[in-house]
Amino acid sequence: MSTDAQGRMRSWTLEPSTPTFHPPPGAVDAHCHVFGPADRFPFSAKAKYIPQDAGPDALFALRDRLGFSRNVVVQASCHGTDNAATLNAIAASGGMARGVAVVDPAISERELQALHDGGIRGVRFNFLKRLVDDAPKDRFLDLAGRLPGGWHVVVYFEADILEELRPFLDALPVPIVVDHMGRPDVTQGPDGTDIRAFRALLDSRGDIHFKASCPDRLSEAPPWDDFARAVRPLVETYPDRCLWGTDWPHPNMESRIPDDGALVDMIPRIAPTAELRRKLLIDNPLRLYWSEEWP
Numbered sequence: 333m334s335t336d337a338q339g340r341m342r343s344w345t346l347e348p349s350t351p352t353f354h355p356p357p358g359a360v361d362a363h364c365h366v367f368g369p370a371d372r373f374p375f376s377a378k379a380k381y382i383p384q385d386a387g388p389d390a391l392f393a394l395r396d397r398l399g400f401s402r403n404v405v406v407q408a409s410c411h412g413t414d415n416a417a418t419l420n421a422i423a424a425s426g427g428m429a430r431g432v433a434v435v436d437p438a439i440s441e442r443e444l445q446a447l448h449d450g451g452i453r454g455v456r457f458n459f460l461k462r463l464v465d466d467a468p469k470d471r472f473l474d475l476a477g478r479l480p481g482g483w484h485v486v487v488y489f490e491a492d493i494l495e496e497l498r499p500f501l502d503a504l505p506v507p508i509v510v511d512h513m514g515r516p517d518v519t520q521g522p523d524g525t526d527i528r529a530f531r532a533l534l535d536s537r538g539d540i541h542f543k544a545s546c547p548d549r550l551s552e553a554p555p556w557d558d559f560a561r562a563v564r565p566l567v568e569t570y571p572d573r574c575l576w577g578t579d580w581p582h583p584n585m586e587s588r589i590p591d592d593g594a595l596v597d598m599i600p601r602i603a604p605t606a607e608l609r610r611k612l613l614i615d616n617p618l619r620l621y622w623s624e625e626w627p
């Protein structure tokens with residue numbers, strides 16, 4: 333456990349290994365976060381964890397070390413609905429980062445446009461009770477109908493509430509990206525109950541994407557074989573709908589800090605051909621986050 337004198341946790345390694353796998357030029361790390369720096373961007377009063385600073389400099393140093401070109405910065409729950417830290421990271425990236433915000437559903441059109449101008453291309457609806465106090469589906473639906481053109485929603489939930497969420501997901505009027513595939517139990521294997529339910533969701537409409545991410549959260553320990561076994565068939569079946577991300581700085585993983593280099597080495601195991609990897613790491617994230625560059 334890495335906690336400093338102020339009780340702020342560190343959930344990322346300071347010494348990631350250099351991966352064996354080299355991402356193709358232009359690859360996007362489509363799920364990562366920034367924390368602070370807290371003296372400029374304080375954490376929310378409702379934060380469920382208080383991390384050490386993990387700002388844009390550290391994020392971009394990791395990006396370069398791992399061989400990625402771009403980042404999608406997802407607003408983490410510890411910053412609540414104040415997206416300033418995320419916007420700061422996007423602004424510091426020189427166009428090489430875009431983001432996903434968390435907002436009060438009462439946000440005005442003008443504020444949404446300001447987020448768009450700052451590089452935001454979606455909003456995140458988080459249904460994890462350990463991270464947020466409430467997740468009002470009716471207000472989320474209303475907001476989803478008012479998003480700027482080209483935006484999508486990112487939804488974070490655990491497998492045990494997928495069925496309960498289905499009417500809400502079915503009603504969303506914009507494309508959906510599901511964080512970490514809705515956290516299936518990968519030990520059940522590729523044909524287990526959780527993956528089957530998730531496939532049913534993907535089959536229900538063509539604009540649902542998923543992040544084939546977080547073996548460290550979904551699997552017990554490296555080399556995360558059960559994750560590779562369960563997730564590779566998903567990437568192969570839905571090659572145009574998958575994204576990948578490090579999840580750095582791995583919020584709440586302070587007692588099982590993953591090695592970012594090992595996470596990158598999972599990529600060829602779930603996307604075994606160069607074409608699949610191009611879709612996973614370049615085409616799909618570009619279409620969602622840099623659509624102006626998409627043919």
Ligand SMILES: O=C(O)/C=C(\CC(=O)C(=O)O)C(=O)O
Binds near residue numbers: 365458463579582583
């Ligand atoms: O970062 C993730 O993807 C997962 C998280 C943290 C999170 O989502 C947040 O704080 O907003 C988790 O499971 O604790």
